Amino acid sequence: MNRYAFRLLLLCQMLLGALLLPSMAAAVSEPQAQEAEPEKGPHRGRMLRDGDLAVELAIFETGVPPEFRVWVTDNGQPVAPTDVDLQVQLTRLGNVVDAIGFSVEGDYLRGDTVIYEPHSFVVTLTAEYLGQTHRWEYDNLEGRTRIADAVAEAMGIATETAGGTTLHQTIRVYGKLVLPADARRQIQARFDGVIKQMHVKLGDAVSKGQLLATIESNESLKSYQIVSPMAGVVSQQFASGGEQTAGRSLLEITQTGTLLAELAVYPTDRNKVRTNAPVSLSINGFDEPLSSIVSGSRTALRGDQARLFLAEIDNADGLLAGGLFVAGDIEVETFAVPLAVKRSGLQSFRDFTVVYAKVGEEYEVRMLELGREAGPWVEVLGGLESGTEYVTENSYIIKADIEKSGASHDH
Structure with a gap:
């Protein structure tokens, strides 16, 4: 078996494993789905x-951040909260432990710690009552799943480490390429005469x-030469050898090495654009965007109230031409943020926007408080620790697997 065939066989095996994963996971989780709901x-x-x-x-989270509240009964009769010494420990993904103490409030015990999202942890509760110790432990998991690394790789699940970055805020604009005002030059004879030869x-x-x-002058009958005032292309020819110049233009030379992108910016964004602001231009048929800066603008507004801002484009290779339509992103603000995530990793979970944190081979939601957006990045104001490994590509696979498992939000 040659190397190509071996690799193809290996890839098929990995893809087959990926396709079988949902059914395997369903088979494993089926008994759990049949378990009775907690009392x-x-x-x-x-x-x-x-x-x-x-x-x-x-x-309890009515009018307050989420907190634990506890009521105790003995043989069906209420127990005074002062008679119970209670401790709760929450063990989160990655062995992060939250220790919660309780104080008396009315007929219940009130926890002293906010139960932050996600409410996904192993709960260990210890109660001291009448000289006896009672202990319970149970899983309260939500928004969590396990996928083997080999399967995740076959599915194209990619991760990055969350941290600070510089955001470049842009506005989207559209326009077309045009020639600069001085790109065309009409060539005339200094003295009228006969065109002896067009070179x-x-x-x-x-x-x-x-x-x-x-040209042979009509007056002196002496010949003189016309040379090009600039580099370019003969874009028009108005006369031929043997004709009289007759005060007309003979040729037109067009310089194509530089083009201008005319970019329409409407009133809502007009005051945001500054001279020398970076611009990224996309043109149909070109794989890579072109980089430029805003070099100025037209003084008059268009009929739709847009102002045309200008950006120079190097066309030394001659591949571009006036009249081509372009789309551009003009940078209007740049700012550093201490924490940001890729927009491609965002998913919805209940009423939250989330990313999926990865710890070992387990993935779990992180509910985000988001700030400013710029390009592929979104600023994170809360809900995620810097240095967290999170899913950036194909996060929908994680979402689908979690939704399939039906992990509930247990209050």
């Missing part, structure tokens, strides 16, 4: 029982100082 108490919290002692642990023809490229035509 709920009168305050819609989870009931934990040990003999006659029952503890109801609820996440160039339509479409010829010429250099500065190159011989264009030889």
Whole structure:
């Protein structure tokens, strides 16, 4: 078997494994899906029982940030919260531990720590009552799944480390390429006479100082030469050898080495654009964008109230031409942020915008508070720690796997 065939076989095996993953995961999770729902108490919290002692642990978030509240009963009768010593430990993904103490408030115990999102952790509750210690432990997982690294690689799931970056805020504009005002030059004879010879023809490229035509003066009958005042292309030919010059233009030379992008900016964005602002231009048929800067603008507004801002384009290779339509991104603001994520990694989860943090082979939602956007980046104001590895490509696969598992938000 040659090397190509071997690689093809290996790729097919990896893809087959990726396709089988959902069915395998479904088969594993099916018994869990059939498990009974946890018992709920009168305050819609989870009931934990040990003999006659029952503890109801609820996440309360009406008018306050999420916090634990606990009610205790013994043989069905309420227990005064002063008679119970309670501790809760939350072990999050990556072995991050939150220790929560409680104080008495009314007929319940109130936790002293905000239960931040995601509410995904292993809960360990210890209660001291009448000289006895009662202990419970259970999983309260949401927005979490496990995918083997080999399968994630086959599925194209990519990650990066979250950190600071510089955001370049841009506005999208459209326009076309035009020639500069001085790009065309009409060539005339200094003295009227007969065109003895045209040394160039339509479409010829010429250099500065190159011989264009030889003219015999009508008055002196002496010949003189016309040379090109600039480099360019013969874009028009108005006369031929043997004709009289007759005070008319003989040729037109057009310089094509530089073009201008005329970019329409409307009133809502007009005051944001500054001279020398960087511009990235995209043109149909060209794979890579062209870089330039704003060099100025037309003084008059168009009929639709747009102002045409100008950006020079190097066309030394002659591949571009006036009249081509362009799309551009003009940079209007640049700012450094301490934390940002790729827009490609964002997904929705419940009422949140999230990314998926990766710890080992496990992935879990991180609810984000977002700020400014620029290009492929979005500023993060809260919900994610700097240095977190998160999914940037094909995050929808993680979302689909989590939704399939049906992990609930247990209050």
